[in-house]
Amino acid sequence: MIYDLVRYQLVDENASSMKRENVLLVSLGCSWGKCTFCDYQDDKSSSVLACDTVNNKVLSQVKGTEVGSSVLEVTCSASYTELPFTTLNYIRETCREKGIKTVILEGHYIYRNANHFFTEFFGQYDIDTIFRCGVETFDEHIREEILHKGLPGATPKQIAEYFDWINIMFGMEGQTIEQLRKDIAIGLEFFDRVNLSIYTTVKNGPERDVKAIEEFYSSAFYQELKTNPAIDIYDEWDEGNKHKVGHDK
Ligand code: SF4
Numbered sequence: 280m281i282y283d284l285v286r287y288q289l290v291d292e293n294a295s296s297m298k299r300e301n302v303l304l305v306s307l308g309c310s311w312g313k314c315t316f317c318d319y320q321d322d323k324s325s326s327v328l329a330c331d332t333v334n335n336k337v338l339s340q341v342k343g344t345e346v347g348s349s350v351l352e353v354t355c356s357a358s359y360t361e362l363p364f365t366t367l368n369y370i371r372e373t374c375r376e377k378g379i380k381t382v383i384l385e386g387h388y389i390y391r392n393a394n395h396f397f398t399e400f401f402g403q404y405d406i407d408t409i410f411r412c413g414v415e416t417f418d419e420h421i422r423e424e425i426l427h428k429g430l431p432g433a434t435p436k437q438i439a440e441y442f443d444w445i446n447i448m449f450g451m452e453g454q455t456i457e458q459l460r461k462d463i464a465i466g467l468e469f470f471d472r473v474n475l476s477i478y479t480t481v482k483n484g485p486e487r488d489v490k491a492i493e494e495f496y497s498s499a500f501y502q503e504l505k506t507n508p509a510i511d512i513y514d515e516w517d518e519g520n521k522h523k524v525g526h527d528k
Contacts, residue, residue, distance in 0.1 A: 280321065280322070280323075280324075280351060281305050281322060281323070281324055281329065281333055282322045284303060284322065284338075285303070286302060286303040286304070286333075286337040287300070287301070287302055287303075287337055287340040287341070287482075288300070288301045289301075289342075289346060289348065290352070290511070291346075291348075296435075297350065297472070297508070297511075298347065298348050298350065299348055299350035299351065299352050299383070300341050300342065300343070300346070300348050300350070300351050300352065300396070301351075301352040302334075302337050302338060302340075302341065302352070302353055302354070302399075303337070303354050303355065304324050304328070304333070304334045304337060304338075304353060304355040304362060304475065305322060305324055305328065305329065305330045305333045305334060305352070305355065305356065306322075306355040306356045306357035306358075306361040306362050307323060307325060307327070307330060307357070307361050307362070307363060308320065308323040308324075308356070308357055308361060309323070309356065309357035309358065309359070309361060309387075310357070310358075310361065311358075311387050311389060311429050313427040313429060314413075314415075314427055314429070315425065315427050315481075315483070315484045315485060316415070316426055316448065316451065316478060316481060316484045316485060317345055317484075318481040318482060318484070319356050320356050320357060320386070321356070322356040323356050327363040327365060328497075329363050330362070330363050330366055330471070331363060331366055331369065334362075334363075334366045334369060334370075335369055337482065338369055338370065338373045341373050341377050341379070342343060342377060343374075343376075343377025343378045343379050343460050344377060344378035345377070346364050347504030348379075349378060349379055349380040350371060350379065350380070350381045350382075350383065351370070351373070351374060351377075351379045351381070351382050351383070351386070352382075352383040352385075352411075353370060353382060353383060353384055354385050355385075357386075358385070358387045358390050359384035359385060359386045359390070359397060360386060360390045361386075361525070365447075367400065367497070370382065370401065371401060371404055371406065373511055374401070374404065374406050375404050375406075375413070379406065380406060380407060381406065381407045381409060382401055382406055382407070382408055382409070383408075383409040383410075383411055383444070384397055384408060384409070384410055384411065385410075385411040385412075385413070385446075386410070386411075386412065386413075386430065387390065387412070387430075388412055388429070388430040388433055388438060388441070388442070389411065389430075389445065390413075391441035391442070394408075394410050394441055394442075397410075408418075409443045409444060409471075410441060410442045410443055410444070411442060411444035411445065411446065411472075411474070412438055412441070412442035413428070413429070413445075413446045414430070414438060414443050414445045414446060414447065414466075415428055415446065415447060415448040416422065416447065416448065416454070416457075416458060416462050417435060417461065417462050417465050418458050418461075419431070419432075421451075421453060421454065421458075425451075425453065426451075426485075427484065433467040434464075435465050435470075435495065436469060438469070439469040439470055441496075442470070442471055443470060443471045443472070444471060444472040444473070444474065445466050445470045445472075445473055445474070446473075446474045446475075446476060447459070447462045447466055447473055447474070447475050447476070448476045448477075448478050449462075449476075449477060449478065449492075449495065450478035450484050450487055450488055450492045450495070451478045451485040451486070451487065451488060451490060452478045452486040452487075452488045453485065453488075454478075454488065454491065456492070456494065456495055456498070459495070459500075459514060460500065463475070463504065463510070467507075467510075471509065472509050472510070472511070473509060473510050473511075474511050474513065474523065475504065475508075475510060475511065475512045475513065476513045476514070477492055477495075477512070477514035477515075478512065479515045480491075484491065502509065
């Protein structure tokens with residue numbers, strides 16, 4: 280079903296953050312669908328028309344050069360490969376109309392071999408493509424045995440051959456700040472940018488480790504990450520919305 284969500288955001292809170300507009304679009308559904316921490320994959324429709332109707336409405340909010348942004352980040356309830364082709368065309372048209380020069384596409388590692396099609400597709404309009412991959416952690420045991428992320432054995436170097444940015448997640452039961460430090464260090468070594476999401480409990484998923492999250496927020500490490508221009512921190516439970524995540528409506 281298609282949820283009632285905040286689907287447009289201008290990411291421009293601080294000088295260190297890369298100014299960009301973010302749209303959360305509706306996909307045809309995630310083919311992988313096994314990640315234990317994920318409930319957003321339910322925000323989908325098998326109807327191209329239904330997807331396009333919502334997606335066009337969301338894309339109509341993109342302002343581009345009007346707000347001094349030339350970057351559009353496209354997220355959805357699956358991977359960029361699972362957006363209707365019509366929606367992809369609407370994204371490209373929106374970029375052209377609004378002076379967007381770079382589009383960021385988020386998706387699963389299993390689709391890596393399709394990336395060049397997207398580079399060519401947007402490249403036809405001189406729009407650069409940045410690919411962002413959900414890795415969550417480089418702790419292979421947690422990632423594959425607990426999170427069922429679905430990239431077994433993939434090394435940071437292999438992932439970086441196809442993806443420019445990565446998503447890291449912290450705050451699940453069993454995760455440690457030490458591992459987070461390692462994940463961030465690897466992320467910054469191999470990728471241009473790290474998106475750190477603080478975990479929100481989902482039904483039948485791992486528990487949110489409130490104590491570990493509090494410890495993280497009160498650490499010097501957090502202060503260090505907050506001012507690092509290559510890192511964005513997202514926390515859906517952050518009532519003040521200091522961490523750029525829109526609350527569900
Ligand atoms: S690949 Fe992404 S959308 Fe699909 S289940 Fe995993 S986290 Fe959710």
